[in-house]
Amino acid sequence: MTELAAVKAALKTQAVETPSWAYGNSGTRFKVFAQQGVPRDPWEKLDDAGKVHEFTGVAPTVALHIPWDKVEGSDGYAELAKHAQERGVKLGAINSNTFQDDDYKLGSICHPDATVRRKAVDHLLECVDIMDATGSRDLKLWFADGTNYPGQDDIRERQDRLAEGLAEVYARLGDDQRMLLEYKFFEPAFYSTDVPDWGTAYAHCLKLGPKAQVVVDTGHHAPGTNIEFIVATLLREGKLGAFDFNSRFYADDDLMVGAADPFQLFRIMYEVVRGGGFTPEVAFMLDQCHNIEAKIPAIIRSVMNVQEATAKALLVDRGALAVAQRDGDVLEANAVVMDAYNTDVRPLLREVREEMGLDADPMGAYRRSGWASKIVEERVGGDQAGWGA
Amino acid sequence: MTELAAVKAALKTQAVETPSWAYGNSGTRFKVFAQQGVPRDPWEKLDDAGKVHEFTGVAPTVALHIPWDKVEGSDGYAELAKHAQERGVKLGAINSNTFQDDDYKLGSICHPDATVRRKAVDHLLECVDIMDATGSRDLKLWFADGTNYPGQDDIRERQDRLAEGLAEVYARLGDDQRMLLEYKFFEPAFYSTDVPDWGTAYAHCLKLGPKAQVVVDTGHHAPGTNIEFIVATLLREGKLGAFDFNSRFYADDDLMVGAADPFQLFRIMYEVVRGGGFTPEVAFMLDQCHNIEAKIPAIIRSVMNVQEATAKALLVDRGALAVAQRDGDVLEANAVVMDAYNTDVRPLLREVREEMGLDADPMGAYRRSGWASKIVEERVGGDQAGWGA
């Protein structure tokens, strides 16, 4: 197989999980602008996710968020899985939510009150039950826990509580299940956050065991953080479980991945490829908001942005790079990397899509499909899904 | 008058305007945690604001937010002003809102569509009408306008539209009315913001004329920004119109002023005092959220934090400082400033309060007043005020 053929083959195996909540409404603390045609339940979210996979070919799974995507009945999740399958996709990671009940005002798993902690851990255990029903491998944990004011709570005891809660959930995991622990620099807590950085997530996962892995959300870092270094380090430690892709100019802006700094996305994907992370063991998920742009096309575009960054990462001439690095030729080594980055990979990806039996132009194909106007017409009445749905 | 007497006299003249919206519910994009006893209309907000002034003695005015505090009837605002007066306070600045209508998804005064711009400007003109009715001096303008993605709109044309809209509103101002233009680094827009920094606000105010002044919101700057430098510069230019006080560790966290970096607040107040800004020409307002803490006590505490920083700023030995600065004695000059900062001014402020006929301990006095339990009991039913109310 030629090198280019290998690159194409790799690109055809790519899988980017889309999040059910990105199909619903979202916004800032100032305002949620509703859009027309937005899904009103998990079934409709899966319909939309099916379209994204239909036109991109590399978005085969959909992450659920509990309780937003909770379904009733003893066969509820089996039905949901079947519904997904009929649309060409599968159910993916289960995402917990311990931040939207009034009880969680001062935290969930780290809350000073044991009653609230119990409730939070019970919710997580319920999520594992749902994983059993959906066949999901991954439980993705993001905690909004933290404090707003110095002294508000004991930041060290909160770590003890966190460790205790996580251990209980870890013990409940099945053999083929994993716990993915996400860290976040700040928000919604503004003074201290209980899992603020990769080091904290890593330290907890290390103690929990091999089924606990770290999630890198590309928007969850301090200004200036070298994210690809963290990716390389976690891969070296065998502790990189997943990505939550999105992009940011300032805080956790949750813009489309690759929109703010496409060069950074490329560097991240290069470290993934170089570190052996381009495998199913690392889950590549989107975690974005589409506050003002049309949601489905934004997700298609995001999937394509990940593809483009991956293609460029795969095109880096690693032999030439190794030589330049060994020789200490700073400019040449940088040039090898930039040469791949500056390549326009869109023609290559059009070829890849055509070889996969897809339209070369996913955005155009979606536009021409009429789905957008169909859902606007049909999804009338009911409550649109949203972050608070 | 001794120097300490002069400090006390100055402290007795202090006036910190509290914002009507801080008495209502607020939160992050993830969740608004409702509190018990929260006001359900502007009348009840004024009741609470009256309590803050009753116990602090230095919070004599209340900023309104339109349409959140809109009242009906031809005498509506006169009634509201009377209601305020009966509680010992007055109506203060009028704050516009051009970010919570669906029309404003892509901006208000900078929107690409002239119809939306017209609507936004009409709202601002209506705010001036309200000022006429309330007798307010200041129209405070904060625009959520901006873009989320490169290319989304023409960032330069948006400036032209902004200038045009501001000019129309400026022309409508009465002789004793002012326009206060606020800048903000980011949020809710995530790529470009139309008034992102003091330079932009200053440039617009300069062209508009003397009735246009800049507002410094202490939470609206890039990481590391030296805010007191901006204060000193705007005072030098005669363009500092007001403060929106709050504090931040990360973004626009809107925590209680002085909670995150009391030393910075002191340095800001020092430049205010040194630059001749401790006058009614500069409006000192709070603009905060109390997402998880009790609201009225949080506002009392915030007012006290401003008082403490002001007291320390007034205590700086400016004669000694000038000598050390002239001599280039870096350590001594710094020591003079730190000496004031390290002073515990709480005993002094207790004296000031007692001399003003107040309880020396506003937090305790409020607690003992029973107001907190009274409003929890009485304010049952109805819709609590909140950012979206």
Added chain:
Amino acid sequence: MTELAAVKAALKTQAVETPSWAYGNSGTRFKVFAQQGVPRDPWEKLDDAGKVHEFTGVAPTVALHIPWDKVEGSDGYAELAKHAQERGVKLGAINSNTFQDDDYKLGSICHPDATVRRKAVDHLLECVDIMDATGSRDLKLWFADGTNYPGQDDIRERQDRLAEGLAEVYARLGDDQRMLLEYKFFEPAFYSTDVPDWGTAYAHCLKLGPKAQVVVDTGHHAPGTNIEFIVATLLREGKLGAFDFNSRFYADDDLMVGAADPFQLFRIMYEVVRGGGFTPEVAFMLDQCHNIEAKIPAIIRSVMNVQEATAKALLVDRGALAVAQRDGDVLEANAVVMDAYNTDVRPLLREVREEMGLDADPMGAYRRSGWASKIVEERVGGDQAGWGA
């Protein structure tokens, strides 16, 4: 002329000024690593700059730094200009230096001591004398002035001193001469900087008059600052005089322009083009350090990076963009911009170079020229030029 022909024609007019000091040694506070073949005087720097222009065709001028590039004799600068001309380049902006004398420990033009201020202003006036001799149009002013500790000096009085000093220098400028005022977020001062942001530079330039213009150094901003917004704003105000190009991940890293965030450089160049700034009235200069990489190739690479960003900016389909912006089609407007950015413009630039009679590959041509080994052999002995030379 077709659109592509117009793009090519524009690219052929491009002019990027290279800085004499980038040919010398530089480093961090920890260590300056000397390189072989580094120039030992301004004459050799011009020799190197001639090579950069010879192979790129778009680096026709060289900025001087006084006193680093001071030459003796009544005809010194005329000789230097002749030397440059023989190498195909011209002398460009004169850069002042008021930060490397022991007198400047606490500042230069803002120093509390009038004697030091006099010395600083005299140096600036001398720089204008040199401009008369070199025929330079631009005096570029960067001040290291600021303070390290709160209280160290009066930050407002420092503005008065700054204004006074600048006014004296401004009055000395000839009819065709300009003063370019640079701002910088921080460093070497760590608490306050006397010209820390574009607003401060703009306010001073406004008062000075039309010959005073602002310089945007791309590395001199707070984290997260939207630089292209500043560019658009300064162009709108008629106050953008020049760029100092370089790139940064953290602080004022002074890496090769385009190395850290090529997308940002493209966005900046787009606002330049869109705002009518792609003219000789705006000086495009590099201001970089090459601490660990080979200097001449690094400068060639930097010039090419600016070219590539410019080419992409010129390729934006402004008609399609205007339509999408007018329609509020966020995704399409962004797509138009990204389409230009994702284009591989290297083939186009190779054509441009060939049409200009140059080698299509400047890096290769320089490498093959043997200049690098020639200067290593010949430049033995003497003192290498460096920041402190």
Added chain:
Amino acid sequence: MTELAAVKAALKTQAVETPSWAYGNSGTRFKVFAQQGVPRDPWEKLDDAGKVHEFTGVAPTVALHIPWDKVEGSDGYAELAKHAQERGVKLGAINSNTFQDDDYKLGSICHPDATVRRKAVDHLLECVDIMDATGSRDLKLWFADGTNYPGQDDIRERQDRLAEGLAEVYARLGDDQRMLLEYKFFEPAFYSTDVPDWGTAYAHCLKLGPKAQVVVDTGHHAPGTNIEFIVATLLREGKLGAFDFNSRFYADDDLMVGAADPFQLFRIMYEVVRGGGFTPEVAFMLDQCHNIEAKIPAIIRSVMNVQEATAKALLVDRGALAVAQRDGDVLEANAVVMDAYNTDVRPLLREVREEMGLDADPMGAYRRSGWASKIVEERVGGDQAGWGA
């Protein structure tokens, strides 16, 4: 013992190590401003350090930097230790230097070339030899290693090299010796840093074993980082070995500790006290530059700043705090902490000093001692110590 007596007793046991290099000259990349009276060798540095301890009573040890403080002869370090002892101080941690040789342009222990790595590790082993001679417990390791450009080197292989080098040094440590690994966000490397955050340092120390501990340099974090959280976490993990104190507004500004954000220093010291870190197992060191201020008084002032923050941390009413935290009373919990912070502890510290037989006013006592003028007179000729000395 009353509570206040316990606080005083604790304060009397405090020990802040001063760094030999802070007595010498330092500066920025732009300029090192020399001061009069600066030591010319390690012996004179110890003389100055002796004065700091003489007047503060809590600076009993002095960190050495190799090779800056290298002494010759078989008994060199024994002599040096004796010299120190005669001045009332002891030799403290040994600090390595692998950043000022030309060989280290592309790194030291992470360099792509094994020869350079060998040289770096040999230097570290030599430092352990010196520890044997001085009786020092701690080897403090800070690596300037990193890269300036994407692609310049393989960031993951650099971790492998780092691990290998550290392991060799670790193996060489004696039973009572420790290795302290410092992390730093950036500088002098500008794209990637090989030990950029506490997570990386922690991961390496964990694998090395119990004698490897993490150093928290208060100036080495991304903007907005909650340092006290890191302190609490490392203490919880048993991996906090030491502090390098200094303060910053922007980058690694190396200003006097407590000068930029005294509230942050207090919060850090509170977590130290609360987490059981106020013991000899955690080394409290200064690591600062005094570029423009007088050095010895700046160090005295810094020691006092640490003392004041410690005193306030010790004064926190932990019983009341625990109650408020348990009750979820955000404002009261914050108030308990602020109450300690707002206390003026200077009278208490004056008492502590007097009870220790010291002058209550260390700054004044030093000034009156005449040492400053004595060293200016006597230290004439020779080469002043500096970062490059």
